[in-house]
Amino acid sequence: MDRFTWSSGLLEMNETLVIQQRGVKLYDGDDKAKLDVGVAMLSTHQLLWRDMKNHECCISLPLSQIVYFEEQAAGIGKSAKIVIHLHPVSANKEPGPYQLSKFSYIKLSFKEHGQIEFYRRLTEELSQKRWESTPVSQPIPTATGLQAGRTRAVGIVGIERKIEEKRKETDKNISEAFEDLSKLMVKAKEMVELSRSIANKIKDKQGDITEDETIRFKSYLLSMGIANPVTRETHGSGTHYHLQLAKQLGDMLIEPLEERGGMMALTEVYCLVNRARGMELLSPEDLVNACKMFESLKLPLRLRIFDSGVMVVQLQSHSEEEMIASALDNVTEKGSLTAEEFAKLLGLSVLLSKERLFLAEKMGHLCRDDSVEGLRFYPNLFASQA
């Protein structure tokens, strides 16, 4: 610790602050230094340390004094440390906190962590040795270090203080947010329990619930994001919101559907609708639940689920027979088709053209040839030429 000199904490013109870390305690060799916890700072030229409570107490040592350094892992009740081995004291060293030390190494104890990044930066600086290429002017010698501390007006202190204040404020904001969030969640939990009680009563028919009240209850569940305890759906159909949505979709999807051969995968619809909205987006479940209402609202669209699980929206006018006939025609004309080829022909997505071919096959009009080269469909000659 006798390699340290009192410092103003000011950086020179060509010197840059690389990293700083609070909660660092210094050790003179293996003994705790007679200093409190402070902030360790690494610049391109020096290693500095400032007392957190007494900002005037600041010390530094040039990086050129460092021989090598190593990590000391944390233990039970012990923080992680970086051990720094130093060259012998130079003859003309300025005064510092220690006149003499029997140790040739110091330790930085990281009580608030940060040792990994500090170690990394220290490694970088000591390999780059930037202090050699950008010499700084000799710091003006002063009578005592404490006096030097008083002359600083701007520089690292001001910046450091701002960073510290901002960090405290952010910490405070986050912890306040979490606190408020916890309180909010307690109230939300009460709502969940109340809704369960209501749902149980509806099930057991304790009381006389009108259809109106049921709809209202469902909309409450929707607002809170509580799954309907009876049906297990999050809100199912039957809320006004989905009714309106279904009508909106009925309007806006007609044209895109016609452009795409009368059928669109639900994920495609999701992207289309949400991109158009820009905000107040639909959830995937909103979309599914609205689409389920197409039939009951007598809208010209239908939600359809294929055997594979693929969900599509298709135009009601889009008849099944037409699709199958067109598939058969195209395949017959070309001799055989893969889903990719069919897709290109019709301008459909591969996913949907596959489904059409499967459908035609299911109806017995096409046969598949399933090989490593891919899945190819042929007209079913067994049926037509039998």
Add this chain to the structure above:
Amino acid sequence: MHRRGVGAGAIAKKKLAEAKYKERGTVLAEDQIVQMSKQLETFKSNLEEFASKHKQEIRKSSQFRLQFQEMCATIGVDPLASGKGFWSEMLGVGDFYYELGVQIIEVCLALKHRNGGLITLDELHQRVLKGRGRLAQDVSQDDLVRAIKKLKAMGNGFGMIPVGSSYLVQSVPAELNMDHTVVLQLAEKNGYVSVSEIREGLKWEKERACHVLDHLLKEGLAWLDSQASGEPQYWLPALFSELTSRDVTPEEANQMTP
């Protein structure tokens, strides 16, 4: 539930039932619904207050979002169920995740010709971040996972397969059973796998290994390198790292299928 009847008889019957219940000290469901409506109003204003103070936290901090989601799950609330939910409307949680859903779908679609509809969570993460631009908010892998879970509702085969220390995200309804999954996990180390590796590593018969590999080829999830020294290698584009691959256009991909 049954419709309320009209007429004096029905009214009398109802009064009797009410009296019976009140006698036993049971609160009626319809009374509770009224109570819930009041509590909902209170909750709504609490949420509004919370939002006015902390709405930015949700968008700015992935840590906060994680905590928020876990708390909701604990109490049995799904904040992403509907865009009409309070959470979505007032905190803007919904828009964040639903938009992310759109971006995920678009990335998966754009790369499907190359990887057959299978992509590592890491690559998906990188590409989504790139697509969002420098000024967009940070998105964590947890955020992606939650958005993907929601996409499942639309039935397009969105799923996550645990592989190595992370996941593969599946975006096509290809049938992948345990056998396929296990082979994918085996291939994760080198990005490819061979029949003998499978036989050694999993102790399978040759037929079983070939069956699985053929299926992966057919689904476009694996590419065959029959010119590899030794025996043919089955490569999985989903597992290609940036270093060992270059982007392939759909036309090139078509030419490559045997």
